[in-house]
Amino acid sequence: MFKINSIARGNMGKLTYNKESKEFDTRPNINSDITILVAYINIGFDSDTMVATQIWGIHHDFNWIETEVNSPKIVEGSLQLDIDVEAGTSKRIEEANFWKTYYDSKSGWIKFGMEENVSRGFCVEVSSGTFLEVDKNGNLVALWLHPIVV
Numbered sequence: 029m030f031k032i033n034s035i036a037r038g039n040m041g042k043l044t045y046n047k048e049s050k051e052f053d054t055r056p057n058i059n060s061d062i063t064i065l066v067a068y069i070n071i072g073f074d075s076d077t078m079v080a081t082q083i084w085g086i087h088h089d090f091n092w093i094e095t096e097v098n099s100p101k102i103v104e105g106s107l108q109l110d111i112d113v114e115a116g117t118s119k120r121i122e123e124a125n126f127w128k129t130y131y132d133s134k135s136g137w138i139k140f141g142m143e144e145n146v147s148r149g150f151c152v153e154v155s156s157g158t159f160l161e162v163d164k165n166g167n168l169v170a171l172w173l174h175p176i177v178v
Contacts (some may be wrong), residue, residue: 030162031110032103032152033079041082043157047136050089052175054082054155062113065120066171067127067139071160080107080154083171084094086141087129092165097132098140100151100159100172107152107160121168136177141170 041054052069058081060072113119123142130139141161149160149163151172159172 029040029109029111030160030166030168031108032105032150032162033108034105036104036106040155042143043083043155043175044178045173046088046178047089050082051086052173053084054158058082061115062109063118064109064168065105065118066124066140066168071154073109075113077130078109078173080160082155083158083173089129089131092129092131092138094133095130097130097135097137099137099174100139100161101172103150103152105152107154110166111124113120117125124168125145126172136174138173139170139173140173 041056041058044053059074059077060081062073064071069083069087071080072082074081127141148169149161151159151161153159157174161170163169
């Protein structure tokens, strides 16, 4: 479903997490007219380039698991959709309904994925503080987030 393109993105926004409203947001907003839903978090893609531009959405912190979260293995590039989709389309990643959220209050890292502190693939930066992990088969396996808390 996804592939990592070696061309790095420019003009990145910054990821925030609002503790009161329990939501992630990327500012400034960047064009994204295709949405991939990961639980209640949206990953926006630009239909012209098929490149991920930002994330936003509600993600309650009441069930976050406090643990040490190390930063992931990061590669340079951008994340592209590798499926045929039209502008205005939304798709859901069903496996994400079983993911857990791991939070490190010391480092500020948040991992939303299957396994606690394991990186099974390669992470690419979508926007400042937003890293998406894709395995060798092109499946999204985790969101690694380092937001500014507001």
